[in-house]
Structure formats: C-alpha cells, structure tokens
Amino acid sequence: MKTVLYVEDNEFNRKIVRQLLGRTSYRLIEATDGEAGVSTARAERPDLIIMDIQLPRLSGLEATRQLKAAPETADVPIIVITSFALAGDEQKARDAGAAAYLAKPYSPRELLGMIRDLAPES
Amino acid sequence: MGERIARLVLAYSPLGALVRRVARVRASVHSKLLAAFLLIALLLIALGVTSLESIAGVARQSRLLDQARERVDAMRQIEHAFGLQMNFMRNALALRDDASIESIFRENNRFHDTFNRLEDSAGPSQRDAIRSIRRTQDQVMATVARIAALIRDDKADEAMDLHLSEGYPLYREIATQVTRAVREEEAGMGRIREGVEATYRRALLLTGGFAAASIVLALGLGFVISWSFILPVREAEGFLGEVAKGDFGGSIEVPNRDEFGSLARQMNEMSRELHQLYDEQRRAAHQLRALNAQLEQASRAKSDFLASMSHELRTPMNAILGFTEMIRDGLYGEIPPDIQEPVGDIHTCGKQLLGLINNVLDLSKIEAGHMELAPSEYVVEDVVNTIKLSLRALAASKGLELVTTVVPDLPLCLGDGKRITQCLMNLAGNALKFTAEGRVEIRVEQEGEHLRFAVADTGIGIPADQIEHIFEEFRQADATVTRDFGGTGLGLAITKKLVELHGGRIWVQSEPGKGSTFFFTIPVRVTQEAPA
Numbered sequence: 001m002k003t004v005l006y007v008e009d010n011e012f013n014r015k016i017v018r019q020l021l022g023r024t025s026y027r028l029i030e031a032t033d034g035e036a037g038v039s040t041a042r043a044e045r046p047d048l049i050i051m052d053i054q055l056p057r058l059s060g061l062e063a064t065r066q067l068k069a070a071p072e073t074a075d076v077p078i079i080v081i082t083s084f085a086l087a088g089d090e091q092k093a094r095d096a097g098a099a100a101y102l103a104k105p106y107s108p109r110e111l112l113g114m115i116r117d118l119a120p121e122s
Numbered sequence: 123m124g125e126r127i128a129r130l131v132l133a134y135s136p137l138g139a140l141v142r143r144v145a146r147v148r149a150s151v152h153s154k155l156l157a158a159f160l161l162i163a164l165l166l167i168a169l170g171v172t173s174l175e176s177i178a179g180v181a182r183q184s185r186l187l188d189q190a191r192e193r194v195d196a197m198r199q200i201e202h203a204f205g206l207q208m209n210f211m212r213n214a215l216a217l218r219d220d221a222s223i224e225s226i227f228r229e230n231n232r233f234h235d236t237f238n239r240l241e242d243s244a245g246p247s248q249r250d251a252i253r254s255i256r257r258t259q260d261q262v263m264a265t266v267a268r269i270a271a272l273i274r275d276d277k278a279d280e281a282m283d284l285h286l287s288e289g290y291p292l293y294r295e296i297a298t299q300v301t302r303a304v305r306e307e308e309a310g311m312g313r314i315r316e317g318v319e320a321t322y323r324r325a326l327l328l329t330g331g332f333a334a335a336s337i338v339l340a341l342g343l344g345f346v347i348s349w350s351f352i353l354p355v356r357e358a359e360g361f362l363g364e365v366a367k368g369d370f371g372g373s374i375e376v377p378n379r380d381e382f383g384s385l386a387r388q389m390n391e392m393s394r395e396l397h398q399l400y401d402e403q404r405r406a407a408h409q410l411r412a413l414n415a416q417l418e419q420a421s422r423a424k425s426d427f428l429a430s431m432s433h434e435l436r437t438p439m440n441a442i443l444g445f446t447e448m449i450r451d452g453l454y455g456e457i458p459p460d461i462q463e464p465v466g467d468i469h470t471c472g473k474q475l476l477g478l479i480n481n482v483l484d485l486s487k488i489e490a491g492h493m494e495l496a497p498s499e500y501v502v503e504d505v506v507n508t509i510k511l512s513l514r515a516l517a518a519s520k521g522l523e524l525v526t527t528v529v530p531d532l533p534l535c536l537g538d539g540k541r542i543t544q545c546l547m548n549l550a551g552n553a554l555k556f557t558a559e560g561r562v563e564i565r566v567e568q569e570g571e572h573l574r575f576a577v578a579d580t581g582i583g584i585p586a587d588q589i590e591h592i593f594e595e596f597r598q599a600d601a602t603v604t605r606d607f608g609g610t611g612l613g614l615a616i617t618k619k620l621v622e623l624h625g626g627r628i629w630v631q632s633e634p635g636k637g638s639t640f641f642f643t644i645p646v647r648v649t650q651e652a653p654a
Contacts, residue, residue, distance in 0.1 A: 012441035020448065054433045083433040104433070105440035105476060108448050 002119045003027045005046040007037030007063065008081075009056055017050065020108045025121050034058025038066050041073050048119040049078045050111075051098075053089065061096045068097035077118045081106065128349065137346060145350040148379040154350075158343045165339060169332035176325025183318045189243050190311045196240045197304045200255070201297065203233045208293055211266070215285060218278055223270040230263055245310075251303045255296055262292045354382035358389060371397035424490045428483065435479050443472045481612040488619045495623055497648050500539030502532050502566050502573065508543055509550050509564065516554050523561035524554070532568055536647040541620045548613040549577040549640045557581035560637070572626065572643040583634035592630060593618040617642070624648050 002025070006017050009032050021028045029044055031037040034055040041049060049067065053060040060080060067073040077099035082089040093101045100114055132138040147154065207229050214222035240252055265288045272281035354376040361374040373393060376386045446469040449457060457465060487493040506526045517524040546564065553562040560580025567574050584592060593614050621628045621642045632638035 010437045010441070013437060013444070016441060016444040016448065019453065023453065054430070083429075083436045104436040105443045108444045108453075109451060 001025055001027055002047040002122060003029060003044060004048045004050065004115060004119065005029050005031065005037065005041055005044065006050045007031045007034065007040075007055060007060065008050070008052045009033060010052075013052075016108055017111070020112055021115075024112075026115070026119075032056075034060060034063040037063050041067055041076065042070065045072065046076060048115060049076055050081065050115075051078050052081045053083060053093065061092055064093070064096040064098055079111075079114055079118065128345075131345070132349060137342065140346050141349045141353065142377045144346050145353070145377040145382075146379055151351065151380050151382070154347060154380065158347050161343065162336065162340050165332065165336045169329065169336060172328045172332055173325065176321060176328065179321045180318055180325070183314055183321060187311060187314045187318070190307055190314060193240060193243060193248070194304055194307050194311070196236050197300055197307065199236050200233060200240075201300050201304075203229050203236070204293060204296055204300070207233075207262075207266075211269070211285060211289065211293075214270070214273060215278070215282055218273050218276070220270075220274070223266070223273065226266055227263075230259070230266075233259065248303060248307065251299065251306070255299045255303070258292055258296050258299065262289065262296065265289045265292060350378065351382065354378050354386060358382075358386065361389060361393075365393065365396065370400045421490060424486075425492055428486055428490065428492065432479075432483050435483075436476075439472065439476050439479065443469065443476065446472060478612075481616060484616050485612055485619075488616070488623070493619075493623060495538040495541060495648065497537050498539065499534050499536055500542070502535060503528050505539060505543045505546060506564060506566060509546050512547065513550055513554060516551075517562065520554065520557075521559065522554060522557055524550075525561060525563040526565075527563065528566045529568060532566070532573070533646060535573065535644075536649075537624055537644055538648075542624070542644060545617045545620050545642060546575055546577070548617045549575075549642075552613060553577050553579035553581065553638075553640075557637070568646065569643065571646055573646055574641060574643050576639055576641050578637065578639040580637040583636055583638050584630065584632040585634050589630060589632060593628065 004017075004021065004026050006014060006028060008014050008017075008030070014030050014032075018028055018030075029040060029046065031040045035057045037049070037051065037055070037060075038058065040046075051060040051064055055063065058066075064078050064080060067076065067078065078097065080093035080096070080098035080101045081104055082093055082101050083104045090101055099118055102111060102114065132141060144154065149157075207226050210222045210225045210229065213219075214226070237252065237256055241249060244252055265284065269281045269284050269289060272278075272284060354374075357374050357376055361372060364372050370393060373390045374386045376382060378386065446465060448454065449465055450469065484493070506528050510524065510526050513524060550562060550564055557579040558581070562580075563576075563578045565576045565578070567576075618628050621644065624644045625648060626643040626645065628640070628642040630638055630640045
C-alpha cells in the first residue's frame with residue numbers, strides 16, 4: 001500500500017484529495033503547513049508528496065528544497081501545486097526539485113492520474 | 123614670453139594699479155579709447171608746434187645774420203671809399219688840380235648814400251658809432267674844402283700842412299672807427315651764430331623729448347587701456363570655461379565699470395540662474411529617484427498582492443470545481459437526474475468565474491509589468507486545432523459553421539504558444555458570441571517575418587465610432603452588448619497587450635450588420651521579449 005502525503009492548509013482542498021483517494025488503495029496522510037510537511041515526511045517516509053506552493057510557516061518551494069536536500073527524502077517524488085500567480089512559478093517548482101506540477105484549480109481526475117503515474121498503486 | 127613680461131609688469135609696476143584704476147573709470151570703452159587717442163594726438167600737435175617754433179627762431183636769426191653781413195660789406199665799402207678819398211687827396215696835393223678835389227667830393231656823396239643804407243639797418247649801438255663816423259667825415263669835408271681853397275690859391279705848402287695837421291689825422295680816426303665798427307659787427311655775428319646753434323640744439327632736444335614722450339605715452343596708454351580690456355576678457359574666458367564644464371554658481375570679479383563690467387554682471391546673473399536651475403534639477407532628480415524607489419516598492423507590493431490574491435482566489439475555486447467534478451464523475455454515487463442540471467450549472471459558472479479571475483489577474487500582471495512570456499517552439503496547426511476542439515461544441519450549439527484555414531508549410535514558430543492560443547481563443551470566442559447565424563472563420567497566413575491571424579465573423583459588427591475604443595479595458599461596443607451577450611470586456615484588452623508583448627499588432631475591420639474581422643500579427647520567431 002502506497003502512502004501519499006498532502007501538504008495543504010485549506011481544509012476543503014484536503015477533503016477533496018481525502019475523498020478522491022478514499023476509493024483507492026492509497027493511504028493519505030496530511031500536513032497543514034510547510035514545517036509540519038517536512039517533519040511528517042521525515043517521520044512517515046511517504047511514497048509521494050503533494051505540496052501546495054503557498055503554505056504558512058514555510059513555503060512549499062522551501063519545503064520541497066529541504067526534502068530534496070535530505071538523503072532520506074531525496075528520492076520521494078513531489079507534485080507541486082502552483083497557483084499561476086506569477087510567471088516563473090513553474091520553473092521555480094522544477095528548480096526546487098518537483099517531479100511534476102499542477103496549476104490550481106486542478107482537476108481531481110488529472111491529479112489522480114498524476115499520482116498513479118508517479119506512484120503506481122502496486 | 124610677451125605674455126609673461128606683461129604679467130610681471132602688471133604685478134610689480136605702478137602700471138598694474140593704473141590698469142585697475144582705468145578699469146574702474148565709469149566710462150564706456152569707446153570714450154576711454156577716444157580719450158587715449160586724443161591725448162596722443164594732443165602730444166603730437168604740441169610736438170609739431172614746438173618744431174615749427176624752433177624753425178621760425180632759426181630763420182629769424184639767419185635773417186639777422188644776413189643783415190649783419192650786409193652791414194659789414196657796407197663798412198668795407200666805406201673803408202674803400204676813404205682809401206680812394208685819401209688817394210685823391212694825395213693826387214690833389216701833388217698835382218694841385220681841381221679835378222682830384224672834385225673826385226673827393228663825388229666819393230663823399232657815394233659815402234653818404236652807403237651811410238644812409240647803414241643807418242637804416244643798424245641796431246641802436248651801431249647807430250651811435252655810425253653817427254660819430256659821419257660827424258668825423260663832415261669835419262674831414264670841411265678840412266678838404268679848406269685844403270681845396272688853399273690849392274686854388276696856390277698855397278700848396280699851407281694846404282699840405284693843413285692836410286698833415288688836420289686832414290690826415292681825421293682820416294686815420296675814421297679808419298680806426300670803421301675798423302672798430304666792423305670788429306663789433308663781426309663779434310655780433312659770432313654771437314648770432316652761437317645763438318642759432320643754441321636754438322638748433324634746443325629744438326633738437328625739444329623735438330626729441332616730445333617724440334620720446336609721445337612714444338612712451340602711446341605705449342603706456344596702449345598697455346594700460348588694452349590690459350584694462352584684456353583682464354576682464356580673460357576672467358570671462360576662464361569663467362565661461364568652468365560653466366561649460368558644468369561648474370555652475372561661480373562668479374566673476376572685474377573692477378571694470380564699462381561694457382566689460384556690465385558683461386561681467388550679466389554673466390554673474392546668468393551663473394546664478396544656471397546654478398538655481400541646476401539645483402532645482404538636482405532636487406527634481408532626487409525627488410524622481412525617491413519616487414522611483416517608492417514606485418518600485420509599490421510595484422513589489424502589487425506583485426506580492428497579486429501572488430497572494432491569485433492563490434487566495436484559486437484555493438476556494440479549486441474546492442468548488444474539484445467537488446463538482448467529483449460529483450459529476452460519480453465519485454459520490456449516481457447523481458439524481460433532477461440535480462444533474464444544477465450541478466452542471468455550478469460547474470459552468472465556476473469555470474466562468476475562474477475565467478474572469480484569470481482575466482483580471484492577467485491584466486493586472488500585464489499592467490504591473492510582471493507578465494513574462496515563456497517562448498518555446500510551437501506548431502501553428504496545434505494552436506488552431508486546440509481552438510477548434512474547444513469551440514466546436516459552442517459553434518454547433520449555435521448552429522454556426524467554424525472554419526479554420528492554416529496555409530501549409532509554415533515554419534516551426536518560436537513564441538509563447540499558450541498566450542498565442544489565449545489570444546486566438548479570445549477572438550474566436552468573441553466571434554461565436556456575437557454571431558447569431560452564418561460562420562466564423564479562423565485563417566493563419568505568413569507575411570514575411572510575421573504570422574497573420576485573422577478571425578472573421580458574420581455577426582453584429584462594430585459601429586465606426588466605437589472601433590477605436592474596442593481594445594480598451596471594460597469596453598464593449600455598446601453597454602447593451604454586456605447585457606445581451608455577457609462578458610467582462612477584458613478579453614480584447616488582454617489580447618492586444620499579449621500581442622504587443624510578442625512584438626505584434628492587432629486591428630479590426632468591421633461593418634455593422636455584416637460582421638467583423640479581427641487581425642493580429644506575431645513574429646514567426648519572437649527573438650527578444652518586447653517590453654510589457
């Protein structure tokens with residue numbers, strides 16, 4: 001069973017992914033800010049991380065950078081959710097080490113496809 | 123060299139003080155020059171008068187000398203006449219004839235004529251000597267008359283005695299007197315000659331002195347006057363040099379109270395004005411820099427605000443669209459038929475709201491200068507097919523024909539494909555929106571270095587007086603258009619700005635009731651990012 005960590009501060013968006021993955025075999029763990037995201041990832045060693053770009057305490061980009069720098073989490077693929085705010089966001093996500101990125105508002109269907117690509121459901 | 127000498131003279135001689143004093147004289151340059159020339163001219167006139175006077179003096183003395191020489195000649199004639207008379211007397215005494223006596227009287231008459239001439243031209247001192255000679259001559263004539271009477275009476279011995287005792291001594295005395303007079307006259311001539319020489323020497327000294335004084339004065343005046351003009355000009359030269367180098371606010375100090383003085387005053391005035399202007403400009407530049415910094419800060423703030431607004435708006439949109447999509451996908455089970463339509467409406471309106479948010483954010487980004495193109499290679503057919511796929515359903519639902527034509531063999535293009543798609547989508551979407559029947563045609567051609575996109579419709583068209591405003595924000599051809607057709611009026615404004623960002627241009631041809639054709643061009647290869 002694969003574990004997916006979703007780092008997002010908005011309850012409704014976490015609920016979408018929770019319900020989206022509820023019908024699948026993925027186990028979902030959640031974190032609501034960047035720092036919590038990094039510590040949870042270190043503790044739980046998920047198979048995939050979905051990281052919102054804008055988070056309290058520590059930005060999604062910075063959290064991604066830290067996870068990619070740490071040897072125990074460096075191999076975990078990360079999907080960065082950008083908000084198309086400014087040009088260059090996508091490039092920044094790539095530079096930070098994201099395996100893929102999705103722009104908000106994303107289609108749950110599309111996200112699920114992406115999750116299955118990066119961490120196949122065994 | 124000359125320059126250094128002039129500087130030394132100015133620094134160490136009283137001429138320097140004189141130069142400053144002349145400069146301070148409150149008179150025009152013209153008057154100063156005139157005064158200097160008049161002074162030199164007066165000196166030359168004085169020189170001329172002195173020379174003339176000297177010449178006149180020499181001439182006068184020469185005339186006196188001539189007269190004296192004439193008198194000496196006359197004296198010599200008198201001496202000669204006496205000699206003849208003595209001779210005649212000797213003849214008369216030896217021959218005892220009357221004729222010799224007559225000759226004596228004849229000589230005496232000539233003697234008198236000469237005497238008269240002498241007396242006219244002689245000076246007072248010589249006149250006494252001449253009178254005394256004449257008196258003695260008169261005595262001689264009386265004696266000669268007596269001797270003549272004795273000879274006629276044949277008293278030769280008595281006559282001889284009388285001659286020896288009276289006549290001869292008288293003759294001797296006359297000879298002595300004449301000799302003395304001649305000597306005196308010659309002494310006078312010597313004096314006159316000396317006088318002439320003295321006069322000549324004096325004239326020479328006087329003329330030379332005047333000439334030398336004139337030269338010295340002319341040189342001195344020339345030096346003083348010219349340096350009283352040169353010094354302020356030099357000052358002005360240095361001053362203007364500094365002004366030319368951009369060193370404003372200096373001033374020029376000249377003692378002159380003439381045209382140069384007023385020139386210096388005006389230059390100082392100019393310098394003050396320039397300095398003031400320079401200060402103002404510097405202040406303005408400083409303010410501008412401060413303003414610029416503020417603007418940059420404001421721009422950063424706006425950029426931060428845009429980023430957070432975009433995120434804040436998209437986060438709830440994500441939930442709305444995400445949940446509706448999952449409902450429609452049957453994630454929560456099958457949707458009851460009577461709820462299918464409202465769920466579809468929520469989804470449609472959610473998409474519209476998202477489109478609106480995207481447009482507003484795009485426009486804000488463009489205006490804040492934060493819109494950056496992401497150029498990469500793209501294929502025009504792909505762009506057109508994306509549009510066709512997206513809009514096919516809308517066209518079909520309105521019963522409109524959607525035709526796309528892309529000329530074959532277009533090269534691989536370089537540009538922000540997503541943004542170009544957005545532009546074409548805006549135009550084609552508008553065309554479908556404003557066309558009730560007929561067709562919408564998208565056509566792409568190459569024109570030299572540019573691609574030309576054209577979107578033609580058979581819709582309501584745009585009135586001529588509104589064409590020029592059609593690309594402004596929140597403008598649609600008619601306020602009622604918004605009511606009838608919906609839309610925010612942002613699409614064209616964004617399209618125009620994106621096209622221009624690519625270095626292209628956009629325009630429209632339209633006829634109300636017949637339709638519109640929108641054109642825009644994009645460089646085949648966007649080589650550099652055009653300024654936002």
